[in-house]
Amino acid sequence: MYQEPFRADHMMERDRRTRRTRLILGGVLGSLVLLGTVLGVTGWHWAFHDLPAAPTSASELWSTRREPSVTLQDRDGHVLAVRGPLYARAVALDALPEHVPQAFLAIEDQRFYEHDGVDLRGVFRALWVNFQAGRSVQGGSTITMQLVKNLILTPDRHLRRKIQEMRLARQLEDHLTKTEILELYLNRIYLGARAFGVEAAAQRYFDKPATELTLAEAALLAALPKAPSRLDPTVNLAAAQARAATVLDAMLEAGFIDQAAHDAAIAEPAAPVADTSDPNATAVWGHAFDYALAEAADLVAADVPDLVIRTTLDPALSRAAHDVIETVLDEEGEAQNAGEAAIMLLAPDGAIRAFAGGRDYATSQFNRAIQAQRQPGSAFKPFVFAAALEAGYDPSSAVWDEPIDLEGWTPQNFSGGFRGLVTLQEALKRSINTVAAQVADQVGIARVVEVGQRFGIRSPLPELPAIALGAAEVNLLELTSAYAVFGNDGARREPYFITSITNSRGDILFEHVDTPAQRATTAATARSMSTMLQDVVLSGTGRRAALPGRASAGKTGTSQSFRDAWFVGYTADFTAGVWVGNDDDTPMDDVTGGGLPAIIWQRFMTRVHQDLPVRPLSAPAPRTRSEREERLAAFYSDLSASFSVILADGASPTER
Incomplete structure (x- = not known):
């Protein structure tokens, strides 16, 4: 009976130790769980707190992360120049030869159709290879992971970014099909030389569409x-070809090609x-590019990341325009203090x-064919004379070339003298200022201004007497367009530059629609x-613009103090305008419209028409007359007009 208390105490002590141990273990375990939870939450937050949402549709990825890019095309769709990265029209997977996607799958992701976005086998294989090599030689990224890296995440190599890449890759595969993922990859992957996607790269490296790539080219x-x-390959061809051989080996190993195809490509x-890009693209197409962008800004939304602008340009004729300007100004510009020139060519x-x-976009981005507002001088006179014809004059109507005073304005002729009685036709041919001023005064300045606007001049035309001699400012495009009305039998066609605008996927954002011609004057x-x-x-002031063997028409123009010189004219095929002057508005040395502008116009239009059949103008050619015959024609026209006035007044000639 004596030992029982001792045993009881011992049992109680053991129970206490057991409870204490359990408490300690529970505390430790709880602490570990808590620590694990904290670490887990912290790790999850560390890895995914800034994880972007995975796109739920392929369309979201077609435009994401596109740097601003614009492709300028000519009238046939050929690329003239590119600003920014080179994108091309997206190509569908089923449009490509099988060996194109197979080449990428073989070297980048052979198990693409088997994994769910993350290839764990590939990841562990890459880790083992890298461990053995002591450096990173394999990445283990799938094509889906590469797509995530390029279009959603940053391209850094941190562990956190890799974890995010894996998670988003799996999410992406939940929302997109394998075909959509592979198409996105092939069309968005960067392939060097500013080219993104297989189509852009095929055009850049091989000057062909991706649908025509050979096995060796695909590799x-x-x-x-x-x-x-x-x-x-344009910089390090040997290294690129060595890597291409590795691609071909992988294609053979994957069973995509047979030994014969492999050996032939090797x-x-x-x-x-x-x-094939134009080495002078900036100089030749710079102004056109700026103009296309300005026009496109009014036609499509400003937030489109990439534009393909198809224009009306003929590249050969555009190069001819630059060549002629440069040649003529190099030959004669410095001697006559003429520093700049511009050309505009319009189709009917x-x-x-x-x-x-x-002369050179790299030197000056100012577009003198579109932006420059200069005085046309006598190049405006055709609208004065057109107003006169509409008011009842005809080419043989007689007018006195003599000193005049119009509200204190006393215009002088270029020659300084006066010819007396002349016909309207002779006055235009010789560009007589006093006649143009009188005619404008007689038909009304308001009517002259209305005719100019009706023919297509959009710049403000003040209703002042000096408008008859071209004192208002216009640009070359609108003046050339207005002259086209004469060659088109009075029909007015609005000038246009862009035929279509798409994005690189081929979605049409704008398409030019032809509109009927507007009647500006009678035929x-x-x-x-x-x-x-x-x-x-x-036989007039524009003789140096004549095209041998081909009918042409036009008019010279020279502004005050020889600051601007023009020639604008047309054939049955084209209307062209030329301006010569200085950007700082300083005078040239006696350069008139019949000088450098007429020379440039003649040389340029000769090249424009060199392969075209000769076609007559719709209007008859003038009858060649001597100066004496011209004076007689003016005399009889004046006599006839006087006789008509007498009869209208009811008196006989002898009574008057």
């Missing part, structure tokens, strides 16, 4: 994603063709077929003016 493109700058490795439907905004008036303007070229 070369598939070699580039690993290091697109270092492996750029024997004849692909090489990029010579760079109003399409801007070519233009040169100046009879236009043809009478056209005959008179032919006379200017045949």
Whole structure:
């Protein structure tokens, strides 16, 4: 009985130790759970607190992260120049030869169709290879993970970014099909030389569409994603071809190609063709690019990341415009203090077929064909004479070339003298100022202004007497367009420059729609003016613009103090305008419209028409007359007019 208390105490002590141990273990376990929870939450927050949402549709990824890019095309859709990265129209997976996607799958992700966005087998294999090599030689990224890295996440190599990449890749595969993912990859992957996607790269390196890529060419493109700058075949062809051989080995291993195809592609490795981009693209197309962007801004939304602008330009004619300006000004510009020139060429439907905004875009981005507002001088007179014809004059109407005073304004002729009685046709041919001023005064300045606006001049035309001699400011585009009315039998076509605008996926954002021509004047008036303007070229101030063997019509213009010189004219095929002057508005040395502008116009239009059949103008050519015959015509016209006035007054000639 004596030992029982001792045993009881011992049992109680053991129970206490057991409870204490359990409490300690529970506390430790609880602490570990709490610590694990905290670490888990912290780790989850660390890894995913800034994780962006995975796109739920492919359309979201087609435009994301596109740097601003604009592609300028000519009238046939050929690329003239690119600003920013080179994107091309997206190409569907089923439109490509099988060996194109297979080349990328073989080297980048052979188990693409088997994994769910993350290839764990590939990840562990890459880890083992990297461990053995002691450095990173494999990445283990799937094509889906690469798409996430390029279009959603940043391209850094941190562990956290890799974890995010895996999670988003799996989410992406939940929302998109394998075809959508592979199409996005092939169209958005960077392949060097500013080219994004297989279509842009195929055009850049091989001057062909991706649908025509050979096996060797496909292997070369598939070699580039690993290091697109270092492996750029235009810079390091040997390294790119070595990597392409590795791609072909992988394609053989994957069963995509047989040994014969492999060996043939190895024997004849692909090489990029010579760079087909224009080395003078900036100088030749810079002004056109600026103009296209300005026009596009009014036609499509400003937030479109990439634009493909198809224009009305003929590249050969545009180069001819720049060549002629540069040649003529190099030959004669310095001697005559003429520093700049511009050309505008319009087709009968109003399409801007070519233009040169100046000598060199790299030197000056100011577009003298579109932006420059200068005084046209006598190049405005055809609208004065057109107003006169509409008011009842005809080309043989007689007007006195003599000193005049119009509200204190006393215009002088360029020659300084006066010819007396002349016909309207002779006055235009010789660009007689006093006659133009009188005619404008007689028909009304308001009517002259209305005719100019009706023909297409959009710049303000003040209702002042000096408007008859071109004292208002206009630009070359609108003046050239207004002259086209004479060659088009009085029909007015609005000039246009852009035929379509798309994005690189081919979605149409704008498409030009032809509109019916507007009647600016009667066909009879236009043809009478056209005959008179032919006379200017045949025997008047515009003789140096004549095109041997081809009918043409036009008019010279010179502003005050020789600050601006113009020649604007047309054939049955085109209307062209030329301006010569200095940007700082300093006078040239006696340069008139019949000098440098007429020379530039003649040389340019000769090149424009060199392969075109000869076609007559719709208006008859003027009858060649001597100066004596012209004076007689004016005399009899004046006599006839006087006789008509007498009869209208009811008196006989002898009574008057």
